[in-house]
Amino acid sequence: MKKIAILGAGKIGWSAAQLLVESGDYTVTLVDSNSAALKNLPNAKVLTKTADLAKPADITAALTGQDYCISTCPFFLNTQIATIAHQLGVHYFDVTEDVATTRAIKELAKNTRSALVPQCGLAPGYISIAAHSIAKKFDTIYDVTMRVGALPQYPTNALKYNLTWSTDGLINEYCNPCEAIVEGKMTEMPALQSVEHFTLDGGEYEAFNTSGGIGSLGESLLGHARNVAYKTIRYPGHRDIVHALLHDLRLIERRDLLKDIFEHSIPSTKQDVVLVFVTVTGLRGGRHLQENFLRKVYCRELFGRTWSAIELTTATSLCTMVDLHREGKLAGSGFIRQEDITLDIYTSNRFGKYYDDPAPHHVGQAQKHA
16 A cells, blocks of 8 residues: 655545545545645545645655655645655656746756656646657657647637636646747747647637647657647637737736636636647658547546546546556656656556547547648
8 A cells, every 4th residue: 555645635636636545555645735625525535634835844744654745736836845755755746837847856856766757637748648659650750739628518708718727827828938849949939829720520629839738748759850849729719819818918917917817707617528639740651641649538427526527637647647656667766757658558557548538539530721
């Protein structure tokens, strides 16, 4: 029985705790500074601890004696949490999209006895594994485009969007520079640019550059691929409204105000769908080919309650990587990239299986518009 501390009792922390406890192989302690967040947990076997996760002493106390640490805290706390896990020899996992945090964790990993595994979410995370597995089928890789969206099934407002994830993370995606490989060179591009429109299964979508989703895959494919980009999927028209808010109204300079506006005005929903759409082009056997990969994950009932699609995909991604490490299918220590494992290994895991669509869609029906 492995001991694991989950820092942050938000939706994803709760969900990961429930998945791990229900598996029977983990003793889980959920840690948060808000004692109210630790009440009415979905499984009575989850242990709880109140701690100020901005204070090194409290983090140290929470991680002492643990085998694993999962951080679902805001990104700006993760470097400190990872540093303490590294010092204690505790294996560390998070869902950060923040580029600076991941770079700091990679630096820690140069001399560590712990496994340090950031970016274990949907994007970055699962999308990197899927894209890398498809790209490896090519002799020469030309273009890799990764697209992910967590969308309401029933959009009704002008943004055609409901809050399904961290508002801080959402704003970072829309505001921060986006890493990409362009003509073989690693570069940074502005968010909300390179807009494309496409159709999947009769639905109309747009996609555009956002920050963080490429994860470590850019570095892994540098020197092997001509172009690699990550884009967020939304319903048509969303990007233009967000661009006006950020740049015409200059709310990019007032992110706290933008967060207040989003959280006050945009309702959340559990009736969502997660789209994962990868396109890879290149040479295979001397032929110029394109291969697409599509997954749709919907909200569902699990353990007697409704799980949103983004909750399910993010929590299972975290648990999959922890479980693969416990099983010896990841390196025992050091910095571990998501794409270090194959898609087959990932989806054969008891948590990773939730990404497999019981009714696969025909990605050949996807059409890209000019």
